[in-house]
Amino acid sequence: MSEEPSGGHGSVHDLIGVGFGPSNLALAIAIAEHNAELGRAPGARPVKAAFVERQRGFGWHRGMLLEDATMQVSFLKDLVTLRNPKSGFSFLCYLQSRDRLVDFINQKNFFPSRMEFHDYLQWAAELVDGEVTYGREAVAIHPVLRDGEVTCFDVVAADVDGTAEPIVMRARNLVLGTGLVPRLPDGVTADDRIWHTRDLLPNAERLKRDTPSPRRLVVVGAGQSAAEAVDYLHREFPRAEVNAVITRYGYSPADDSAFANRIFDPAAVDEYFAAPAHVKQMMMVYHGNTNYSVVDQDLIEDLSRRVYQEKVRGEERLRLLNVSRVTEAVRAGERVRTVVESMITGERLTLEADAVVFATGYRQPDPFVLLGDLAGECRRDEAGQVVVARDYRIDMAPHITAGVYLQGGTEHTHGISSSLLSNTSIRSAEILGSVVRSGVPARRPAPVG
Numbered sequence: 001m002s003e004e005p006s007g008g009h010g011s012v013h014d015l016i017g018v019g020f021g022p023s024n025l026a027l028a029i030a031i032a033e034h035n036a037e038l039g040r041a042p043g044a045r046p047v048k049a050a051f052v053e054r055q056r057g058f059g060w061h062r063g064m065l066l067e068d069a070t071m072q073v074s075f076l077k078d079l080v081t082l083r084n085p086k087s088g089f090s091f092l093c094y095l096q097s098r099d100r101l102v103d104f105i106n107q108k109n110f111f112p113s114r115m116e117f118h119d120y121l122q123w124a125a126e127l128v129d130g131e132v133t134y135g136r137e138a139v140a141i142h143p144v145l146r147d148g149e150v151t152c153f154d155v156v157a158a159d160v161d162g163t164a165e166p167i168v169m170r171a172r173n174l175v176l177g178t179g180l181v182p183r184l185p186d187g188v189t190a191d192d193r194i195w196h197t198r199d200l201l202p203n204a205e206r207l208k209r210d211t212p213s214p215r216r217l218v219v220v221g222a223g224q225s226a227a228e229a230v231d232y233l234h235r236e237f238p239r240a241e242v243n244a245v246i247t248r249y250g251y252s253p254a255d256d257s258a259f260a261n262r263i264f265d266p267a268a269v270d271e272y273f274a275a276p277a278h279v280k281q282m283m284m285v286y287h288g289n290t291n292y293s294v295v296d297q298d299l300i301e302d303l304s305r306r307v308y309q310e311k312v313r314g315e316e317r318l319r320l321l322n323v324s325r326v327t328e329a330v331r332a333g334e335r336v337r338t339v340v341e342s343m344i345t346g347e348r349l350t351l352e353a354d355a356v357v358f359a360t361g362y363r364q365p366d367p368f369v370l371l372g373d374l375a376g377e378c379r380r381d382e383a384g385q386v387v388v389a390r391d392y393r394i395d396m397a398p399h400i401t402a403g404v405y406l407q408g409g410t411e412h413t414h415g416i417s418s419s420l421l422s423n424t425s426i427r428s429a430e431i432l433g434s435v436v437r438s439g440v441p442a443r444r445p446a447p448v449g
Contacts (some may be wrong), residue, residue, distance in 0.1 A: 020053035177407030180362035214354035221359030272415035
């Protein structure tokens with residue numbers, strides 16, 4: 001912890017965003033548009049922001065950019081439209097810039113391909129006038145004191161290759177948007193034959209080179225990513241047996257009906273935040289099938305047809321091992337010894353697979369590891385969960401006047417859409433509004449160093 005001198009103006013940011021995925025990209029755009037509008041808002045001040053991102057360039061779920069995979073949210077829920085329909089950063093403006101607007105309209109489709117939406121995100125990341133440092137990972141956050149108060153934070157950003165010295169940036173507010181971390185079952189370690197779906201495409205390409213005709217593949221999981229992985233591997237490796245291991249009788253369809261989708265509305269965040277704890281839990285149970293471990297109906301029907309057609313032909317290459325679980329996945333040379341256990345009978349089946357793909361979801365990284373000693377200054381509720389205000393700011397001890405905001409990891413306070421694209425534009429606007437309302441301190445911090 002450093003003591004801050006009382007004078008100086010220096011290079012101090014209003015906020016630093018840790019991570020530069022879609023959420024903090026939307027925030028960067030909101031800041032750029034806020035700053036561009038200053039001439040029309042007397043008394044307003046520009047917001048000085050910077051972002052650090054460990055990837056070498058912008059990327060979002062590159063390993064699952066399957067050719068036929070489509071988005072599960074409308075293109076209108078892009079980075080800006082719900083906040084500012086006139087924005088030049090909208091998906092429609094992207095289409096116009098690519099000379100595809102009319103073609104897209106003729107498709108009569110609200111759901112672009114995942115590849116196209118990723119291209120939109122890259123386009124927006126290149127277009128926005130923001131200070132983004134790629135290839136740097138925030139490894140520590142140190143509080144900066146003035147007169148006994150923490151008024152700023154120093155963010156230590158290390159070079160991911162270790163070839164350059166760490167840099168230190170100072171800010172009055174932090175916005176943590178580090179994204180999600182792949183989750184694997186206990187005892188399972190990813191390698192070139194044991195994959196998480198996050199790395200499906202690059203690993204599948206490597207498998208084609210190393211093992212041109214794999215005999216058996218296993219996919220573990222029951223959600224959209226699992227079904228997409230099964231579909232992709234079954235088509236991409238036409239001689240391989242593809243085993244889908246799921247704990248249910250079959251894939252469950254996602255509820256994307258108009259009324260159920262209201263759980264993703266901006267107004268639903270207000271309602272969820274204000275609801276008693278038992279109502280929050282009830283809402284999560286009732287509407288979990290809008291997002292968790294569910295699959296698009298069209299894909300379910302396509303996979304079901306393939307299973308049936310193969311039975312008719314007498315060559316069952318797509319096998320559904322339902323009400324089952326993988327209890328062991330261990331490398332044995334160039335193969336993976338995979339034990340599948342029936343959850344009904346306890347019977348075990350051993351499969352020697354060329355590759356095992358775990359579509360077992362993601363977890364929110366613990367932001368408090370990065371916060372270090374500051375984590376002890378965060379207020380928690382009776383369940384031990386961090387208390388987060390409606391504006392996504394962590395409730396911290398009174399002597400910490402600098403702000404820490406969360407982009408993700410707030411399902412317990414803000415509901416299902418906390419880390420989803422559905423509310424990205426509105427969430428970023430609310431965070432920016434809070435930062436702007438916090439104002440400029442009467443005495444500016446001293447420069448770093």
